[in-house]
Amino acid sequence: MALVQKAQKAKEQAYCPYSKFRVGAAVLAIYSTVFLTGCNVENTSYPLGLCAEMTAISKAVSEGYISFKAIAIASDLEDCFISPCGACRQFMREFGSQWDVYMSKSDGSYKLMTVEELLPCSFGPDDLRKGKNPVGNSKL
Amino acid sequence: MALVQKAQKAKEQAYCPYSKFRVGAAVLAIYSTVFLTGCNVENTSYPLGLCAEMTAISKAVSEGYISFKAIAIASDLEDCFISPCGACRQFMREFGSQWDVYMSKSDGSYKLMTVEELLPCSFGPDDLRKGKNPVGNSKL
Amino acid sequence: MALVQKAQKAKEQAYCPYSKFRVGAAVLAIYSTVFLTGCNVENTSYPLGLCAEMTAISKAVSEGYISFKAIAIASDLEDCFISPCGACRQFMREFGSQWDVYMSKSDGSYKLMTVEELLPCSFGPDDLRKGKNPVGNSKL
Amino acid sequence: MALVQKAQKAKEQAYCPYSKFRVGAAVLAIYSTVFLTGCNVENTSYPLGLCAEMTAISKAVSEGYISFKAIAIASDLEDCFISPCGACRQFMREFGSQWDVYMSKSDGSYKLMTVEELLPCSFGPDDLRKGKNPVGNSKL
Numbered sequence: 001m002a003l004v005q006k007a008q009k010a011k012e013q014a015y016c017p018y019s020k021f022r023v024g025a026a027v028l029a030i031y032s033t034v035f036l037t038g039c040n041v042e043n044t045s046y047p048l049g050l051c052a053e054m055t056a057i058s059k060a061v062s063e064g065y066i067s068f069k070a071i072a073i074a075s076d077l078e079d080c081f082i083s084p085c086g087a088c089r090q091f092m093r094e095f096g097s098q099w100d101v102y103m104s105k106s107d108g109s110y111k112l113m114t115v116e117e118l119l120p121c122s123f124g125p126d127d128l129r130k131g132k133n134p135v136g137n138s139k140l
Numbered sequence: 141m142a143l144v145q146k147a148q149k150a151k152e153q154a155y156c157p158y159s160k161f162r163v164g165a166a167v168l169a170i171y172s173t174v175f176l177t178g179c180n181v182e183n184t185s186y187p188l189g190l191c192a193e194m195t196a197i198s199k200a201v202s203e204g205y206i207s208f209k210a211i212a213i214a215s216d217l218e219d220c221f222i223s224p225c226g227a228c229r230q231f232m233r234e235f236g237s238q239w240d241v242y243m244s245k246s247d248g249s250y251k252l253m254t255v256e257e258l259l260p261c262s263f264g265p266d267d268l269r270k271g272k273n274p275v276g277n278s279k280l
Numbered sequence: 281m282a283l284v285q286k287a288q289k290a291k292e293q294a295y296c297p298y299s300k301f302r303v304g305a306a307v308l309a310i311y312s313t314v315f316l317t318g319c320n321v322e323n324t325s326y327p328l329g330l331c332a333e334m335t336a337i338s339k340a341v342s343e344g345y346i347s348f349k350a351i352a353i354a355s356d357l358e359d360c361f362i363s364p365c366g367a368c369r370q371f372m373r374e375f376g377s378q379w380d381v382y383m384s385k386s387d388g389s390y391k392l393m394t395v396e397e398l399l400p401c402s403f404g405p406d407d408l409r410k411g412k413n414p415v416g417n418s419k420l
Numbered sequence: 421m422a423l424v425q426k427a428q429k430a431k432e433q434a435y436c437p438y439s440k441f442r443v444g445a446a447v448l449a450i451y452s453t454v455f456l457t458g459c460n461v462e463n464t465s466y467p468l469g470l471c472a473e474m475t476a477i478s479k480a481v482s483e484g485y486i487s488f489k490a491i492a493i494a495s496d497l498e499d500c501f502i503s504p505c506g507a508c509r510q511f512m513r514e515f516g517s518q519w520d521v522y523m524s525k526s527d528g529s530y531k532l533m534t535v536e537e538l539l540p541c542s543f544g545p546d547d548l549r550k551g552k553n554p555v556g557n558s559k560l
Binding site: 050 | 324326329331367
Binding site for chain 4: 357360361362363364365366367368369370371373383391393397398399400401402403407
């Protein structure tokens with residue numbers, strides 16, 4: 001599958017000296033034929049690293065896309081369909097919950113789920129709006 | 141329910157001048173009767189903020205707990221059971237997937253799901269170990 | 281020094297199976313004699329981990345403190361005064377820039393700098409307020 | 421200045437419905453004439469947002485660059501040279517501390533500092549290696 005192959009190719013650029021765990025991702029926007037790709041970019045201070053999915057989606061947003069059809073994820077795991085971490089699922093969900101996530105094994109086979117299925121009962125843009133407290137925290 | 145009430149109480153300490161969205165959380169460790177609580181702690185640079193669930197769980201870890209029975213989450217939303225964001229689900233999942241998440245409304249009613257149900261097909265500690273690439277990225 | 285000793289003690293609770301790099305922190309609020317402590321809490325998905333300083337400060341906020349006098353940081357490094365990562369400096373700066381950061385070696389000796397010195401020309405709460413664009417992004 | 425202009429242009433793609441604070445960044449790799457750009461990409465769950473600098477640098481890494489000459493940052497602020505948050509300084513520092521950061525005002529004027537000057541006494545790749553505890557945390 002083309003999207004998975006793009007994710008596999010993107011994996012080669014992974015900067016992961018700490019985890020040694022290479023991940024690639026490729027995203028396809030709606031009404032587009034352009035594949036935007038990303039890899040994980042780790043940091044000495046681990047919490048500052050970025051996942052491949054975040055890199056790919058933020059790249060797409062920075063190039064003007066905000067509606068997506070599908071994303072594919074690839075790692076070196078032979079026996080496991082690599083799934084997005086919870087943070088990436090939330091990052092995806094910002095741009096809708098009805099799009100496709102192709103989780104692949106290293107041989108290119110894949111499993112398909114929607115963002116909604118991966119993040120049920122999600123907290124999204126609409127929920128935040130409803131919850132605004134007009135008073136807020138005025139301690140500072 | 142006691143755990144939800146602790147989360148509601150914890151919400152009062154929320155530091156959320158940016159979102160004005162107050163959240164509280166309370167966690168209960170296995171073999172313990174101590175409730176550890178947290179609130180959201182926001183930052184001018186939004187990505188640096190912490191969710192209430194992260195605050196509560198990291199507090200618990202810093203006090204020696206790493207096995208949990210349940211967590212409750214509370215917000216000011218009247219009509220919505222506040223659910224954890226994807227990042228918090230992953231943060232919880234580090235410490236097991238078979239524990240309970242009580243998502244509450246402001247009146248104290250709640251909905252119960254396990255971490256597993258909130259983060260299906262999750263990527264956890266075991267998966268990382270399997271995927272280590274002995275070569276890694278040696279570009280730097 | 282008492283604050284450094286508290287940070288060293290807090291380090292023992294570090295949950296760091298990935299980096300094997302244990303860090304502890306202790307914070308002292310203004311008008312308070314209570315030391316609040318934290319440790320690093322890592323995650324399989326590295327970007328979701330928390331640093332010791334974040335854990336300690338968020339714990340303090342969740343217990344009602346938002347003005348701080350000093351924080352101490354401790355690691356197992358013998359030859360290096362452990363300094364906070366950039367994210368932690370920003371996390372500290374949210375609560376003022378004129379407070380003290382004690383960076384210690386494993387023998388308890390330390391080096392002292394202010395948040396301001398560690399994060400010169402910082403971007404803080406006031407800057408965000410000035411920059412609000414009334415129109416925002418209305419693409420979604 | 422060309423790099424600042426690229427950052428200003430990149431700002432137009434900012435996805436910032438929550439902060440309404442648009443930021444753009446442009447990075448120039450060593451031995452390259454290609455400018456890689458990014459914008460902030462926010463999230464309903466604020467901690468999951470990405471800064472413009474992170475987007476630009478991760479995009480560059482995903483395209484094979486890991487040594488940088490300079491980065492420029494642009495916002496809508498008229499009276500303030502927009503400076504990177506602490507997390508972005510750490511993200512930059514992963515790829516060296518002797519490169520240039522152009523912090524600009526909305527009229528294109530700028531202030532120049534190095535990563536080192538913005539993040540003194542930083543914690544970088546070498547420090548982590550020194551601090552590895554062979555035992556680690558074996559609680560789980």
